[in-house]
Amino acid sequence: MTKKLVLIDGNSIIYRAFFALPLLNNDKGVYTNAVYGFTTMLLRLLEEEKPTHLLVAFDAGKTTFRHATYKEYKGGRQKTPPELSEQFPVLKELLDAFQIKHYQLEQYEADDIIGTLSRQGNEEGWEVTVISGDKDMLQLVSDHVSVHVTKKGISDIEKYTPSYMLEKMEVTPEQIIDLKSLMGDSSDNIPGVPGVGQKTATKLIKQYGTLEAVYQHLDDVSGKKLKENLTNHQSDALMSKELVTINRQSPIEIGIQDVAYNGFEQSEVSAVFKDLGFQSLLNRISDETIEADEEHVTAMKDIVYTIVDDITESMLTDDASMVIEMLHDNYHQAEIDGFGIVNEQGTYFIRTATALQSELFKSWIEDGTKKKTVFDAKKTTVALLRNGMHMNGITFDMLLGSYLLNPAENNHDIPAIGNRMGKTDVLFDEEVYGKGAKLKLPEESKLAEHVVRKTMTMHVLRDEMIKELKENEQYGLLKELEMPLAIILAEMEHVGVQVDISRLEEMGVDLKDRLQTLEKEIHELAEETFNLNSPKQLGPILFEKLQLPVIKKTKTGYSTAADVLEQLQSEHEIIPKLLLYRQLGKLQSTYIEGLLKVVKKDTNKIHTRYNQALTQTGRLSSVDPNLQNIPIRLEEGRKIRQAFVPSKDGWIMFAADYSQIELRVLAHIANDEKLVKAFQEDVDIHTQTAMDVFHVEKDEVTSNMRRQAKAVNFGIVYGISDYGLSQNLGITRKEAKQFIERYFESYPGVKQYMEEIVQEAKHKGYVTTLMNRRRYLPEITSRNFNLRSFAERTAMNTPIQGSAADIIKKAMIDLDGKLKEEKLQAKILLQVHDELILEAPKEEIDKLKEIVPEMMEQTVALNVPLKVDYEYGENWFDAK
Numbered sequence: 001m002t003k004k005l006v007l008i009d010g011n012s013i014i015y016r017a018f019f020a021l022p023l024l025n026n027d028k029g030v031y032t033n034a035v036y037g038f039t040t041m042l043l044r045l046l047e048e049e050k051p052t053h054l055l056v057a058f059d060a061g062k063t064t065f066r067h068a069t070y071k072e073y074k075g076g077r078q079k080t081p082p083e084l085s086e087q088f089p090v091l092k093e094l095l096d097a098f099q100i101k102h103y104q105l106e107q108y109e110a111d112d113i114i115g116t117l118s119r120q121g122n123e124e125g126w127e128v129t130v131i132s133g134d135k136d137m138l139q140l141v142s143d144h145v146s147v148h149v150t151k152k153g154i155s156d157i158e159k160y161t162p163s164y165m166l167e168k169m170e171v172t173p174e175q176i177i178d179l180k181s182l183m184g185d186s187s188d189n190i191p192g193v194p195g196v197g198q199k200t201a202t203k204l205i206k207q208y209g210t211l212e213a214v215y216q217h218l219d220d221v222s223g224k225k226l227k228e229n230l231t232n233h234q235s236d237a238l239m240s241k242e243l244v245t246i247n248r249q250s251p252i253e254i255g256i257q258d259v260a261y262n263g264f265e266q267s268e269v270s271a272v273f274k275d276l277g278f279q280s281l282l283n284r285i286s287d288e289t290i291e292a293d294e295e296h297v298t299a300m301k302d303i304v305y306t307i308v309d310d311i312t313e314s315m316l317t318d319d320a321s322m323v324i325e326m327l328h329d330n331y332h333q334a335e336i337d338g339f340g341i342v343n344e345q346g347t348y349f350i351r352t353a354t355a356l357q358s359e360l361f362k363s364w365i366e367d368g369t370k371k372k373t374v375f376d377a378k379k380t381t382v383a384l385l386r387n388g389m390h391m392n393g394i395t396f397d398m399l400l401g402s403y404l405l406n407p408a409e410n411n412h413d414i415p416a417i418g419n420r421m422g423k424t425d426v427l428f429d430e431e432v433y434g435k436g437a438k439l440k441l442p443e444e445s446k447l448a449e450h451v452v453r454k455t456m457t458m459h460v461l462r463d464e465m466i467k468e469l470k471e472n473e474q475y476g477l478l479k480e481l482e483m484p485l486a487i488i489l490a491e492m493e494h495v496g497v498q499v500d501i502s503r504l505e506e507m508g509v510d511l512k513d514r515l516q517t518l519e520k521e522i523h524e525l526a527e528e529t530f531n532l533n534s535p536k537q538l539g540p541i542l543f544e545k546l547q548l549p550v551i552k553k554t555k556t557g558y559s560t561a562a563d564v565l566e567q568l569q570s571e572h573e574i575i576p577k578l579l580l581y582r583q584l585g586k587l588q589s590t591y592i593e594g595l596l597k598v599v600k601k602d603t604n605k606i607h608t609r610y611n612q613a614l615t616q617t618g619r620l621s622s623v624d625p626n627l628q629n630i631p632i633r634l635e636e637g638r639k640i641r642q643a644f645v646p647s648k649d650g651w652i653m654f655a656a657d658y659s660q661i662e663l664r665v666l667a668h669i670a671n672d673e674k675l676v677k678a679f680q681e682d683v684d685i686h687t688q689t690a691m692d693v694f695h696v697e698k699d700e701v702t703s704n705m706r707r708q709a710k711a712v713n714f715g716i717v718y719g720i721s722d723y724g725l726s727q728n729l730g731i732t733r734k735e736a737k738q739f740i741e742r743y744f745e746s747y748p749g750v751k752q753y754m755e756e757i758v759q760e761a762k763h764k765g766y767v768t769t770l771m772n773r774r775r776y777l778p779e780i781t782s783r784n785f786n787l788r789s790f791a792e793r794t795a796m797n798t799p800i801q802g803s804a805a806d807i808i809k810k811a812m813i814d815l816d817g818k819l820k821e822e823k824l825q826a827k828i829l830l831q832v833h834d835e836l837i838l839e840a841p842k843e844e845i846d847k848l849k850e851i852v853p854e855m856m857e858q859t860v861a862l863n864v865p866l867k868v869d870y871e872y873g874e875n876w877f878d879a880k
Contacts, residue, residue, distance in 0.1 A: 005121040005256055006051040007114045009132035010058040010102065014038050014091060016133045016154050018084045022778035022787070026277035034087045035094060036278060041131075041154045042098070043284050049129055054261035055117065055254075056095055056102040057110035058088075065107050066243050073243060075189045081783070090276070097272040098264045101254075108250050111136060115246035118145050120256045131157075136180065136244055141165060141173035170202055178211040181241035190243050191236040195229045211241055283424045305347040305452040307444065308354060315350075316364035317343045321373040321459035323414075324383050325451045327429075327439045330624055331379045332493065332607040336387070338447060340455030347456060349448035356387050368392035373462050375399050375414055375454070377483060378612060381490035391487075398458045400482045401465045403613035404474050408776055412613050414454045421461055426453045473772050477806075481771060482612065485809050488816045488828065489610045489620075496605035497627070497829045497837075498647040499595065500875070507639065508592040511584055514636075518581045525574040532581060535560045546572055583634055591630060591640050598625050605647070610831070616775045617798055618805040620831055628832045641877035646839040654826070654845070655879035656852045656870040657835035660685060661804045662717050668862040669770070669799055672749025679864035686710040692746035693739055712739050716750065717800050719793030754796050761795035769802035770860070771810075807860055808834060815855040822847065837876060845872060 017037025024033040045051075066073045095102050103113060114130055118140045121128040128145040130137050137147045138160055147160045162173060171179055182201040184192020196204075204221070208214045214221070215234060221227045230237070266285055273282050308315065320343035328334040339350040355361045364370055365384060372391075374380045376399040381391045402412045406420065415428045432450045433439045441447055469475040523529045526545070530537040539558030542548045548571050552559040562582070568575045599606055611621045622628040631637030646653055663685055667675040678688045690701045690709035711728050720728075725736035744751040758780070761767050766776045775798045779791040812828060815836070819826050826840030826848055836856070840848055853868040860866075873879040 003053060003121075003124070003126040003256075004049065004051045005053040005117070005126050005128045005259070006045065006049050006055075007117055007128065007130045008042075008045075008054075008056045009110050009114060009130070009134060009137065010056040010091070011110050012133040013041060013131065013150065013154060014087065015084070016150050017041070018081070018087070019783065020154055023083060023781045023783075024778070026275070030090065030276070031083045031087055032090070032276050032278075034084055035091050035276065036281075037154050038091060039094065039278065039281060042100075043281065045131065051129075051261050053121075053126075053256055053259045054100050055113075055259040056100060057113040057117075058102060058104040059109050060104040060106045063107065064109055065247075066109075069242055070190075070239055072189055094269075094272050094276075097268045099268075100261065100264075101259045103252070103254055105250065105252055108247065108252075112247040112250040113252055115140055115248040116250040116252055117254075117256055117259070119248040121145070124256065126256070136176070136185075136246065138165060138169075139173055139176040139244075139246060140248075171205055175205050175210070177241055177245050178205050178214075180244040181211045181237050182214070184236075184240055185244070188243070190240045191233070192240050193229050193233045193237050195225065200226065211237060279422070280420065283419065283422055303347065303449070303453060303456060305349055305448065307448050308348050308350045311350065311354060311358045311360050313360060314345050315341065315343075315348055316360065316370070317345055318369070319343065319371045319373075321455050321462065322380075323375055323451055323455040323458065324380050325447070325454075326379070326383060327433060327441065330609070331383050332386075332609070336383055337441060338451050340451040342452070342455045342459040347452050349452050362389050365389045366392050371395040373398065373458060375458055377486040378490045378493070378610070381487055382494050385490065385494045394483065394487075396462055396466065397478070397483050397486060398462065398465065399613055400486065401469060401478055404478055404482065404773065405465065405468055405472070407616045407774065414457055418457045418461065421464065423457055423461065426450075426457045472774065474774065477772050481806065481809055481813070484813045486612060488812055489612065492828055492830070493607055493609060495647075495827055495829065496600070496603070496607040498645050498839075499599050499604055499606055500643045500645050501596070501599060501604055504592060504596055504640075504643040507636075507643070508588065508596075511588045511592060511636065515581065515584055515588065518577055518584070522574055522577050522581065525572075525577070532578070533585075538578075542568075542572075542574070546574065548572055548575075583631075584636060587631065587634070587636055587640070591637070594625055595640075595643070608830075615805075617802040618769065618773050618809070619801070619833060620805075620809075627830055638880075639877060641880065642875050644837075644876035645874070648839075648841075651839050651841050652845065652872050652874065653829075653876050653879040654838040654840055654848050654852065654870065654872040655835060655876065656838075656856060656868050658804075658808065658856065659867040659869055661807065661834050661866065662800050663713055664862065664864050664866060665770075665800050665803045665807070666717055666750065666753075667864045669803070670747075670750045670753035671863065672747045672753075675747050675750065676864055682865075682867075686713060689713050689743065689746070693742045695742075708739070712743050716740070716743060717797060719754070719796040721789075757799065758792050758795050761791070767795050767798050769799055769806050771803070771806040773802050773806060775802065804834070807866070808836070808856075811856040811859040812836065814859050815852060818851055818855050822851065824848075824851075837879070848872075 014034045018034035021033040021037045023031060024036060025031050062074075064073070092102055104110070105113060111134070114132075114137070118128050118130060122142050122144045125144060130140055130145065130147045131150075132147065133150040135149055137149070141147050141160055141162055143162065148157045149160060150156065151158055165171065165173060179198070179201050180190070180192070182193050182196045182204060183198055184190045204214050208217055214230070218227065218230060221230065269285055270282060273279075273285070320341055323340040325337045325340065326334045327337055336352045336356070338352055339355050341348045341350060350361070366389060370393045372393050373396040374394055375397070377391070377394050377397040384391050398414065398417065399412050402409070402417045406412075409416070409420070413428065415426045418424070418426050427450065429439070432442060432446065466475065469478055519532060522532060526541050528541070530541060532538065536557060538560045542560065543550050543558045548568055550558060551564045551567055552561070562579070565575055565579055569579070595606065606625065606627070608622045608627045609624050611623060614621050620628075630640050644653070664679055667679050678685055686706045686709045687698060687701050689712060690696070690705040691698060693709055693712060694701070694705050696705070708729055711725065715725050715728065722733045722737040722740060725739060726733045729736065757767060761777050761780045765778065765780070766774045768774050775794070777791045777795055779787040780795060782788045782791065808831065812831065816828060824840065824844055824847060826838050826844050828836055828838050830837040836852070838848065838852070849870065852870060856868045857866045871879050
């Protein structure tokens with residue numbers, strides 16, 4: 001068997017892990033982010049590489065033999081952060097637990113240790129893999145030695161072999177030394193030759209072979225300045241070569257036979273993982289995941305279930321868990337593929353036909369006294385409504401519970417939740433059914449086992465999730481807001497919204513005519529015909545023929561992106577026409593043609609799906625199609641709403657939306673005296689802000705001043721910077737900065753809130769909405785300025801935007817309850833962020849004018865009034 005030697009550059013990898021991950025610490029206050037990152041890389045490496053020999057090399061100290069040659073070697077490097085320094089001994093303790101040897105040698109670097117051992121492995125014909133973030137290591141590459149270089153963080157790795165190096169870098173491994181000698185290396189303070197970058201250095205080395213050969217042919221080098229720099233800095237180049245050359249004959253006291261690796265004792269590594277708080281890594285090293293779950297895992301391994309031919313009453317008890325299996329995402333079209341049920345009586349797989357034809361099953365589904373745990377109450381309800389059953393008695397929704405506990409996670413499927421909670425014995429759907437469009441039903445026994453495993457996982461983890469939600473004070477948010485809303489959304493989706501097909505088609509014809517006219521006008525202005533949708537053809541027209549200023553170039557030519565064209569609007573009349581052409585083209589393809597594709601042919605209705613477990617702020621999103629994103633800036637976009645009509649003759653569309661809800665929430669949360677007073681007195685807040693920012697009286701506020709004040713008001717909500725505001729308003733950063741400063745002078749309570757919420761986020765690691773929705777912000781302590789700044793802005797905005805989202809959700813529940821209580825025929829059809837769209841008989845208009853604003857305005861008590869505007873008409877457009 002071939003020996004496999006893996007050599008890890010310990011310093012390089014732990015540094016990269018530290019700066020790639022936000023600061024983390026365990027319950028003892030020990031920083032662990034770098035060790036955690038290193039460990040995830042190590043586990044993947046052990047699994048993929050399966051080394052027979054393994055060593056982690058470290059630098060021994062700041063001074064090396066290279067400092068005798070050049071005392072400024074590595075000079076100017078920033079001091080290692082203390083949060084990282086204290087993790088080195090922790091990492092070495094972890095390596096000891098893994099029984100992985102680590103080594104360092106005074107006066108030598110990790111590179112030299114790795115270089116010496118890789119030479120020994122190469123000479124013995126072993127397969128050698130070097131892991132590092134340092135491209136200096138590429139000089140070690142040979143037919144037996146590959147170097148894996150981390151690119152982004154520690155997860156993205158590029159493997160270098162001799163052939164790959166020649167293809168990508170155009171040099172051999174031996175020539176890396178010569179290349180670096182010319183280029184230098186600012187990170188190690190290696191001088192090289194000024195003015196010589198990678199491109200020039202590569203050209204010289206390809207032409208002459210080595211650094212010494214370059215100097216032997218100095219007279220042949222073209223370029224006066226290059227030749228001058230090479231001449232004046234010859235000694236620097238030769239010294240740089242000495243510095244970058246890895247010592248492959250280091251006097252190390254170990255050899256490759258001393259670093260044999262025979263695996264690790266699971267119990268020892270588990271103990272260290274638990275001590276460090278690496279709960280999520282425990283299940284990667286064993287079947288015995290988290291101790292609390294051991295009995296569940298064992299129980300699941302030998303799962304016993306029954307495929308049901310005949311449903312009996314004993315199978316349908318109180319307090320059961322049920323999974324409806326549907327292979328395809330769009331549950332408005334997909335068929336049910338089977339039911340899993342788990343309760344104290346047993347574990348069952350019920351065939352679709354058996355369930356849907358059983359009156360006993362229907363009675364149980366609709367019995368609100370029979371408590372049921374489900375995964376995705378909305379999907380479950382829609383699937384059953386399509387089959388003539390109305391689900392009642394849902395007491396826990398695993399999808400929504402997971403979403404509230406882990407809002408940043410993008411996968412809330414049962415296997416993913418199980419993995420996060422230490423259960424590893426349930427497969428992902430793709431592993432059972434295939435991937436993507438290839439999802440297909442396996443033989444019944446395999447389908448049944450998979451479905452009951454998912455159902456059992458849900459049944460087993462439910463109480464633990466409820467406990468955690470209660471500890472987070474989020475159980476009320478689940479039970480009183482998200483779960484009731486799921487049923488309302490299910491009913492909205494199932495009912496759908498009526499579409500006037502002929503009106504949509506008519507709009508499509510009009511848009512095609514407009515596009516053809518625009519295309520002709522653009523061709524006339526360009527004095528030639530070309531493909532408007534081809535940047536390769538458009539670029540030369542704009543920047544060569546019409547001589548417009550070049551804003552940005554790409555690898556393939558001139559950039560004609562929207563932001564570029566917007567900057568050129570005043571330069572030539574062709575630009576506004578191009579922008580309009582693109583906007584109308586998108587309306588035609590995405591909204592006219594896109595909507596026509598998803599209309600249900602037998603009813604002329606569209607059934608969108610609301611994603612209730614996606615955004616970290618709690619806002620709903622809409623897909624297949626997205627009805628929350630129909631463009632309203634263009635008149636043509638707004639008119640698309642004309643095609644959305646009531647489902648019955650004599651009915652109307654009724655639209656109600658919150659006025660400035662986020663600013664009102666800000667006033668409540670910040671409790672700024674002046675802002676609160678303005679809303680209580682129903683003052684126009686943008687006019688008030690203009691008066692404060694521009695120091696003018698009310699009658700002196702111009703429309704432009706109000707527009708700028710509006711941008712400041714909403715910008716503040718989103719933690720906008722002076723740069724962001726300057727871009728929005730087309731003013732200088734200095735002016736924008738003054739606007740923001742004057743705003744905070746006028747509303748000091750808002751400034752205090754912004755400062756305090758950031759500090760709270762740093763202390764807790766998360767922020768909350770008024771209804772206790774959490775958003776975790778691990779980047780709030782990041783050393784990376786951009787990551788930290790984004791987290792700070794998010795900390796300011798989430799309690800505002802998230803609370804606004806929670807308020808409209810509660811308003812939907814209150815309004816739905818009131819409509820049913822009053823026995824009205826009116827129904828909520830759509831939610832578009834701050835707006836609700838209803839349909840109702842005309843005779844119910846007066847009642848809606850009273851009920852809708854009342855329910856929406858009184859849904860929560862703030863220290864400022866909520867305000868709702870409403871309109872109604874023959875279609876959605878008229879109602880707005």
